[in-house]
Amino acid sequence: MTYCLAIAVDEGLVFASDSRTHAGVDQVSTYSKMFAYARPGERSLVVLSAGNLATTQAVVRRLNRDWQTGAEPSLANTPTLEDAAEYLGEVSVELQRRSVEQSGQQNGLAVEATFLIGGQIQGQAPGIYMVYPQGNFITASPLHPFLQIGETKYGKPILDRIVSEQLPLERAATCALISIDSTMRSNLSVGPPVELLTYRRDSLDPGHYRAFQPDDPYFADLRDAWRDGLQQLFDQLAAPPLDPAAPTTS
Amino acid sequence: MTYCLAIAVDEGLVFASDSRTHAGVDQVSTYSKMFAYARPGERSLVVLSAGNLATTQAVVRRLNRDWQTGAEPSLANTPTLEDAAEYLGEVSVELQRRSVEQSGQQNGLAVEATFLIGGQIQGQAPGIYMVYPQGNFITASPLHPFLQIGETKYGKPILDRIVSEQLPLERAATCALISIDSTMRSNLSVGPPVELLTYRRDSLDPGHYRAFQPDDPYFADLRDAWRDGLQQLFDQLAAPPLDPAAPTTS
Numbered sequence: 001m002t003y004c005l006a007i008a009v010d011e012g013l014v015f016a017s018d019s020r021t022h023a024g025v026d027q028v029s030t031y032s033k034m035f036a037y038a039r040p041g042e043r044s045l046v047v048l049s050a051g052n053l054a055t056t057q058a059v060v061r062r063l064n065r066d067w068q069t070g071a072e073p074s075l076a077n078t079p080t081l082e083d084a085a086e087y088l089g090e091v092s093v094e095l096q097r098r099s100v101e102q103s104g105q106q107n108g109l110a111v112e113a114t115f116l117i118g119g120q121i122q123g124q125a126p127g128i129y130m131v132y133p134q135g136n137f138i139t140a141s142p143l144h145p146f147l148q149i150g151e152t153k154y155g156k157p158i159l160d161r162i163v164s165e166q167l168p169l170e171r172a173a174t175c176a177l178i179s180i181d182s183t184m185r186s187n188l189s190v191g192p193p194v195e196l197l198t199y200r201r202d203s204l205d206p207g208h209y210r211a212f213q214p215d216d217p218y219f220a221d222l223r224d225a226w227r228d229g230l231q232q233l234f235d236q237l238a239a240p241p242l243d244p245a246a247p248t249t250s
Numbered sequence: 251m252t253y254c255l256a257i258a259v260d261e262g263l264v265f266a267s268d269s270r271t272h273a274g275v276d277q278v279s280t281y282s283k284m285f286a287y288a289r290p291g292e293r294s295l296v297v298l299s300a301g302n303l304a305t306t307q308a309v310v311r312r313l314n315r316d317w318q319t320g321a322e323p324s325l326a327n328t329p330t331l332e333d334a335a336e337y338l339g340e341v342s343v344e345l346q347r348r349s350v351e352q353s354g355q356q357n358g359l360a361v362e363a364t365f366l367i368g369g370q371i372q373g374q375a376p377g378i379y380m381v382y383p384q385g386n387f388i389t390a391s392p393l394h395p396f397l398q399i400g401e402t403k404y405g406k407p408i409l410d411r412i413v414s415e416q417l418p419l420e421r422a423a424t425c426a427l428i429s430i431d432s433t434m435r436s437n438l439s440v441g442p443p444v445e446l447l448t449y450r451r452d453s454l455d456p457g458h459y460r461a462f463q464p465d466d467p468y469f470a471d472l473r474d475a476w477r478d479g480l481q482q483l484f485d486q487l488a489a490p491p492l493d494p495a496a497p498t499t500s
Binding site for chain 1: 436475
């Protein structure tokens with residue numbers, strides 16, 4: 001499984017991802033799911049991937065080839081972020097279809113992949129988009145300024161509680177790490193290293209990045225502080241008042 | 251959707267459930283999903299239900315009829331908790347099959363239901379069980395002393411962090427409410443009133459119960475205290491150290 005998320009706040013964008021992949025529980029590996037495409041001063045884009053690893057790797061190979069050869073379209077020349085999301089969706093659908101055709105199975109071959117793509121292009125606003133396996137896409141809303149792919153539910157409550165467009169960029173980055181920590185805590189199929197990239201609005205630079213290994217001092221301290229703080233917070237809560245139950249409800 | 255959970259600690263058992271049901275987003279209703287069967291001094295059992303509402307209601311009608319008529323087997327006379335879980339599974343499978351046969355559709359008719367059943371029978375240890383739509387069942391483990399059905403993921407991280415067999419009964423009850431609050435916060439298909447029943451080991455009584463409406467003073471204070479405490483805890487966390495990203499990873 002996988003967990004990736006993107007957060008869009010007024011100050012900029014946050015991208016975060018785990019690095020665990022598995023084909024069954026007996027084939028667990030570590031792959032980066034974060035891919036950055038930047039032309040400083042002109043555009044800065046980040047892609048996060050979830051789903052079938054063969055598909056996501058094939059898609060990223062194509063994105064990289066098109067980026068390097070300057071093909072039209074490519075992430076180097078799409079006029080808008082929406083165009084970049086549409087291009088990514090077209091590549092994804094084409095390569096999924098090819099895998100199914102090669103296999104000869106028309107059904108039952110799970111090659112689906114989902115992507116997040118976000119960033120900023122000169123003269124335009126920053127944005128984040130989720131590209132579905134079918135190639136269509138959505139963006140985030142001001143009331144719900146984040147997008148998630150993969151194993152999304154365990155890490156959603158803290159985002160729902162904390163994230164708003166007004167949240168400072170570095171706080172949004174911290175919240176992304178807590179969201180991933182909660183997910184790793186509850187689901188072994190999501191694991192480190194955790195990659196984090198922050199992009200400051202209008203910088204048009206590659207942003208700031210770090211891959212947190214399990215023994216990363218900051219990440220270890222963060223996880224401990226959150227765990228201990230939750231325990232202390234919980235210990236302060238009042239117990240519920242209860243009445244004797246009726247003999248039976250039947 | 252639905253969220254129900256049962257926790258088994260050394261001091262006893264906790265059962266909690268939301269009350270929202272829906273057949274599509276335009277048909278949302280409120281039904282209790284908690285059903286208690288007690289013969290004080292001899293046995294005290296609780297059933298929680300999730301899944302197709304027609305199936306769960308039909309199953310509970312059968313459980314109640316068998317309970318009242320003293321049929322063999324029924325929740326009034328199963329020798330052990332495992333027998334009670336097996337009986338519940340047999341009733342569930344029979345009534346699901348009947349619905350499919352009545353409909354004439356052999357596939358595609360979603361009548362599945364999942365149940366939690368727990369409690370204590372005189373002379374035996376308390377326990378909790380999850381009964382799958384296929385009629386088979388599992389119990390909780392000492393390392394994982396809780397079971398969930400329905401929309402389980404949003405509320406799992408706090409259980410993973412807090413719940414152990416040594417947790418006092420009233421703290422386990424508090425944790426169950428926090429787990430349901432987190433789920434309601436992230437998923438509109440889970441909603442109040444929240445029902446909570448605690449059973450103290452070896453009491454063999456119906457336990458203690460409360461249905462918390464949204465405006466219940468205790469539940470409102472609990473949700474506010476947790477929300478505000480999480481915000482304060484989060485605000486104290488240090489922001490991650492980040493380095494300038496490489497120009498591009500492609």
